[in-house]
Amino acid sequence: MSTTVTTAGRVAELHEIRARALAGPSEKATQAQHAKGKLTARERIELLLDAGSFQEVEQLRRHRATGFGLEAKKPHTDGVITGWGTVEGRTVFVYAHDFRIFGGALGEAHATKIHKIMDMAIAAGAPLVSLNDGAGARIQEGVSALAGYGGIFQRNTRASGVIPQISVMLGPCAGGAAYSPALTDFVFMVRETSQMFITGPDVVKAVTGEEITQNGLGGADVHAETSGVCHFAYDDEETCIAEVRYLLSLLPQNNREAPPAAPSDDPATRRTDTLLDLVPADGNRPYDMRRVIEELVDNGEYLEIHERWSTNVLCALARLDGHVIGLIANQPQSLAGVLDIGASEKAARFVQFCDSFNIPLVTLVDVPGFLPGVDQEHGGIIRHGAKLLFAYCNATVPRISLILRKAYGGAYIVMDSQSIGADLTLAWPTNEIAVMGAEGAANVIFRREIAASDDPEAVRAQKIKEYKSELMHPYYAAERGLVDDVIDPAETRAVLASALSMLRTKHADLPPRKHGNQPQ
Numbered sequence: 316m317s318t319t320v321t322t323a324g325r326v327a328e329l330h331e332i333r334a335r336a337l338a339g340p341s342e343k344a345t346q347a348q349h350a351k352g353k354l355t356a357r358e359r360i361e362l363l364l365d366a367g368s369f370q371e372v373e374q375l376r377r378h379r380a381t382g383f384g385l386e387a388k389k390p391h392t393d394g395v396i397t398g399w400g401t402v403e404g405r406t407v408f409v410y411a412h413d414f415r416i417f418g419g420a421l422g423e424a425h426a427t428k429i430h431k432i433m434d435m436a437i438a439a440g441a442p443l444v445s446l447n448d449g450a451g452a453r454i455q456e457g458v459s460a461l462a463g464y465g466g467i468f469q470r471n472t473r474a475s476g477v478i479p480q481i482s483v484m485l486g487p488c489a490g491g492a493a494y495s496p497a498l499t500d501f502v503f504m505v506r507e508t509s510q511m512f513i514t515g516p517d518v519v520k521a522v523t524g525e526e527i528t529q530n531g532l533g534g535a536d537v538h539a540e541t542s543g544v545c546h547f548a549y550d551d552e553e554t555c556i557a558e559v560r561y562l563l564s565l566l567p568q569n570n571r572e573a574p575p576a577a578p579s580d581d582p583a584t585r586r587t588d589t590l591l592d593l594v595p596a597d598g599n600r601p602y603d604m605r606r607v608i609e610e611l612v613d614n615g616e617y618l619e620i621h622e623r624w625s626t627n628v629l630c631a632l633a634r635l636d637g638h639v640i641g642l643i644a645n646q647p648q649s650l651a652g653v654l655d656i657g658a659s660e661k662a663a664r665f666v667q668f669c670d671s672f673n674i675p676l677v678t679l680v681d682v683p684g685f686l687p688g689v690d691q692e693h694g695g696i697i698r699h700g701a702k703l704l705f706a707y708c709n710a711t712v713p714r715i716s717l718i719l720r721k722a723y724g725g726a727y728i729v730m731d732s733q734s735i736g737a738d739l740t741l742a743w744p745t746n747e748i749a750v751m752g753a754e755g756a757a758n759v760i761f762r763r764e765i766a767a768s769d770d771p772e773a774v775r776a777q778k779i780k781e782y783k784s785e786l787m788h789p790y791y792a793a794e795r796g797l798v799d800d801v802i803d804p805a806e807t808r809a810v811l812a813s814a815l816s817m818l819r820t821k822h823a824d825l826p827p828r829k830h831g832n833q834p835q
Contacts, residue, residue, distance in 0.1 A: 336374050336391035344415035353485060353508055354552050356396045356411035359446045362556040363409060364400035371398040372435070373428050390416050393424040394449075397432040399441070402563045405575075408436035411446035414486055419449030421492070422456045426463025433470040440569035442479040444559060447496065447509075448486030464491050471498035476671035479566045483559055484509035484545075485552060487529075497544065500668055501562065501620075504535035504545045505555050511538060511545075543624040543657065562618060565632045565639050566672060573673050574639035581613040583636040583812035590804040596745045598683075598721045601647040604629055607679060607719070608642055611635065611808050617642065620665055625657030630665040632674070636812040638819075641669035644679035645730070654726045655686035656699040663702040670710035675815055678731040680718045685726050700729060701834035707731045709831060713818035715811060718742040718798070723749055733797055738821065739814050740798050743807075748792045754779055 339345060339355065348355055354362070360369055374396075377389040394416035399408045410429050412419035421429075436443040452460035474480055475498065482496035484504040488511045496502045496511065504511070512533035519525050519532065531537065538545035549555040567574045587610045594602055608631060609615040617633035626649040631642045643662050645652030654662075669676055685696060707714070707729070716730065716737040727748060733740040742748070761778040768774040792798040802810050 332375065332391070339413065340390055340415050348415055351508065352551075353414070353448065355415065356413040356446065356448070359483075359485065359552065359556060360396065360398075360400070360409060360411055362553060363444060363446070363559060364402060364407065365404065368400035369398055369409075370400060371396065372432060373397060376424055376428055392416065393422065393428065394419055395421075395425045395428050397428045399432075399435070399439075402560050405563075405568060406439065406441040407444060407563060408432055408439070408441055409444045409446065412449040412486070414448045414450075417450075417453060419486065420451060420453040421449060421460055421463050422453035423459040423463060425453070426460070426466060429463075430466045430470060433467070433474065436478055437470070437474050440478060440571065442481065442563060442566065442568065443474065444481045444483065444563075445495070445499070446483050446485055447488050447492075449492065450487060451490050451492045461491070464495070467495050468498060471495055475500075476570055478569045479563070479672065481559060481562065483555065484511060484535075485555075489513070489515055501546045502538070502544060503547045503549070503555050503559060504538060505552055506535045506548060506550055508552075510534050539621075540623045543621060543661065546621050548623070558618075562632075565618065565634075567674075570672055576637050576639075577634065579613045579634065579637040584809045586805045587611065587808050588805045590807060594681075594719055594743075594745065594804070596720075598747060601651070603648050604644045604646045604652070604679065604681070608633065608644065611811065612640075612642075613637065621661050625655070625661045627652055627655065628658035628662050630662060635677075635808070635815060638815065639674055640815065641665060641674045641676050642679065643676065643731075645682045647681055650686065651683050652681050652721075653683055653686045654700060654703070654729065655691055656694050656696055659696070659700045659703045659729075663706040666703070666706040666710055670706070670712050673712060675713035675818065676710065676715070676731070677811060677815075678714070678716045678737070680716060680722050680727070680730045681720045682723065682726040682730055683721050684724045698834045700725075704729050704735065705831070705833050707737075708735050709825070710736075711821075711823040711825065713815060713821050714738050715814055715818075716740045717807065717811070718746040718748060720745050721747050723747075733799070738818055739800075741807075741810065741814075742789065742792065742798045742801050743804050744789045744801055745804075746789050746792070746798075746801070748797070 345355055375391050376393050377391060392413060394413050395410055396413060397410040399406055401407065410432050433443060452464065471480065480499035481501045482499045484496065484502065486509055488496065490513060493511045493513060507530065510529045510533040516527050516529055516532055519527060535545060535548040539548040547558060549558065565574060589610055590607060593606050608617055612633035612635055617631040620630040627646050629644040629646050633640055633642060643665060666676060685700060714731055714737045716732060728734060731737045765771050765774050789801060793801050
């Protein structure tokens, strides 16, 4: 007796298959994931996207591999969940490794799903967020898995500067797999549960004899403080993913759009009288540049990038008069705010990112120069410092530079001075723009006169005073057109808001070329 096939029966079968795919491999696997302090892939997607907005792609995909027992285990999704949804109403594409299936390892079908969602994100012009929790390449599938990574890297590169790419590390990421996050714009990590390294502790021990834990080698704190691989590190997944949502709220969908503006209840004309006392006139006294940023931006809110790496320069996204800006600032509390190798790289990449996505740049300058030392010179401070110079010179977004106090030597030029293309250069009455500090300059210029005098210290003090009065008074640069205006610190927010409003329609083109050859 034949069984009649009906549409209703087929629909019921579909719902049953989907229910199994949504549930995952087993309750035991889910419990094991939770026992590690980790959420499942679908729980993470629910936190990231607006409620009910997720649309999954290729939920029923299965691998086609055989051998090593794979033919007997062919779960739906193949260990990665892909699709799109919204964050604050704007489209975002996402893929999330499901560690419960093959340990989140990447095979051919798994990679093809990721390739497809990346292609869709590029075509739609919307951000891509990867929720990473995988054991690397699926060894049983051999070179096919490695080729899958190649396809991801190629798409990461093609999407660079076209759509925002955010990598969220929520588990292990070893070997070649670590290069995909490194190619994206921002990397988030969770302490204790996420690690990134090219070769793990066992290989390190075998080759070098060094013993180290996974977190000691490639944990969140290591990459946030030492290597600079990680931009943001948090204690738990919930906070981490909430901050990803906040970052997305500050970014445009793609390189053809402006960042999203938001109404502000903080008046653009608000006076910043606190700055008069916050920043000491004495250039040798430190202060916290973060306090300055808090005074200038809307409601004192900003998102600092690379907060714990190369702390002598600050990079942050914030809003001023409701519009997103990128802030680069020397930090006098750390190494007196000098530029060194790490700070130059950190600021250069941030400038490059902001320029890619139409985010105006405001540079707060208080820099005594580049960090001297054999290690810096041998480490390539020349080529690394040139990266920041290249990034600023290449940037076509609105650029405003504000000199608070010191601006000495080559570091003054590099920190978006007027001579390298800043649209507006402003200064406070406390500014000191010079080739070097007065003490050093006097020692060079009047070296013989000081040495020949009966009272070298008195002569030195006199010459320092002369140099300051002649070449380092606050209006020297303004008189020569190198500073557009010297402003009252209390009016800084209003002046910046007005200038940014004027520059919002700025249009600038670079000469036709394939791309520049950035210093390495």
